[in-house]
Every structure is written in structure tokens, then in C-alpha cells.
Amino acid sequence: MFFIDPHIHMVSRTTADYELLALSGVVAVSEPAFWAGFDRSPAGFVDYFRQLTEFEPARAAQFGIDHYCWICLNPKEAEDLGKAREVLAEISRFLDQPNVLGIGEIGLNKNTANEAKVFQQHVQMAIDAAHRQAAGASPAMPHALILIHTPHLQDKLKGTRLILEMLKDFGPAIDPGRVLIDHVEEHTIKLVKDAGYWAGMTIYPISKATPQRAVDMMEMYGPERLCVNAAADWGVSDPLNTHRTMHEARRRGHPLPVLLDVFYNNPARFFGQNPRFKPKPMQVAML
Secondary structure, three states: OOEEEOOOOHHHOOHHHHHHHHHOOEEEEEEOOOOOOOOOOHHHHHHHHHHHHHHHHHHHHOOOOEEEEEEOOOHHHOOOHHHHHHHHHHHHHHOOOOOEEEEEEEEOOOOOHHHHHHHHHHHHHHHHHHHHHHOOOOOOOOOOEEEEEOOOHHHHHHHHHHHHHHHHHOHHHOOHHHEEEOOOOOOOHHHHHHOOOEEEEEEOOOOOEOHHHHHHHHHHHOOOOEEEEOOOOOOOOOOOHHHHHHHHHHHOOOOHHHHHHHHHHHHHHHHOOOOOOOOOOOOOOOO
16 A cells, blocks of 8 residues: 655654655655744745755655655744745745645634735735746646645634635635645535535644544545645654554445545645646556
């Protein structure tokens, strides 16, 4: 069984974790830009973006893992509009790096007006990136892929609704099929999937879903447009939680083609909308 982890913060993990992932069948990881545990300066973000686009791909390659990333100012640091303006001015030059899939993880943290403003600026940047790449081509190219963070539990439902409303305000410029809304839980997954977006379930020991709850949601709402990730970072987390979720689904009798879809093919389909992403969907051949 092969895996793609759609959301994991490898800058905060050891080289031994790369080896563990490789030995466990992981062929590719997707690393969104996120909070470092402290608020950074704009110059600090430039260094961080270089780490995501230069150092981490080389570290992953030692173990045969493709490393992809996303670039943004994370919502936890979006309250300072002056900093946001400086960081966003640096982002466009990193979007052309060969391992960058799009803009993310953007979103909301405490659902403030400033966070919402910076979120909208990021979405517009994803739209503008496509226009820049198209250079007048016809038909117009779709917007860059977008990966979205939804707030923690106490703010999640309100924040998810606000995010969906803001995306709707962009009208036909936004294609729900090119947007993955992450950290869904039982009270938000239906909102996201009914609106046509991809949904990400995060298996995080304390603040998000468990393997059992994630498989419950998969059974209730279906495996289509659904991804599972560990979001392992510098907190209490485990890079094998994606695998534990697969084993829970297998224990309940879900067949191999479904497991392959959820844990490998679905990420490959979503990320594969960017031609930089190399892994392709696979099929199970019954001999």
C-alpha cells in the first residue's frame, strides 16, 4: 500500500521521520506553510520559504520521497496587516519554484476582520497567479490550487461558514475543484463537500480527529473528494496517523480500491491538477 500525506510539516520533523515514512510506503508529502511557534519577521518568512523550496526537497529525496509545498502567510500571523503586506509582496517569486503546488495553508484562526482581509488577498493572489502564467492565453488558465486551514474547534463552524462565504464572493473566478478545505470535522464536512470543495481530515491526537472518527465521517459522507493527513508538526503528533486511519478502515472491511483512493489516489487527483505533481493515480489489478 502506497501513501501520499497531503498535509505534514516536515520542517519540524527529524530525518528519522522521513525514513519512517519511506519504510511505511509514503511516496510524496505536501507541506503547507504554517506557524513556527512564534511570530516571525517578514525577512524570517523569506528564509522559511527558501527552506520549503530548497532544503526540504533535498532532505526528502534522500529517502525516495517527493516533497511538495505551499506558500502563504499563515492565518495565525495575519492579524498584523503591515507584516502581511510585506510578506505577500514576497510570495509571488516563490510560486514558480518546481515543488510549489499553490497558495496555502491560508484561512482563519480567530475569525477576525484582519484575518478575513488577508485571506481574501491570498485568494486574489491565486487568481492573479494564473493570469500571470497564462500571459494572455485563451482560454484563461484556472487559478492556482488553494489549501485552506479552518480554525480550531471553538471557532471552526463559524470560521468554515465565513470561508465558504468569502470564496463564494469571488464568483466563477474560483473553481471548488481546485480548493481543498482542511481540518474538517463532523459538524463541517457536509458544508464543505456539499459546496463542491475537496475536504481534508486531520488525524491529530488532541485538537482534531481520531482514526475512528475519520473513518466514521468517510462512511457517512463518502470517500469522494476526501483526503486524510497527519499534519505532524512540532506538537504532540504522529506522522503515521494517516496509516492508523487506513488500518481502521481496513479493519471495518473497506476494500483495497477504496483504501487506495482515499490514501493515495485522491491526493494524487487533487494535487495532479498542478502538472508539477508527479505521482499519478493507480488501479488495483485483481489477478
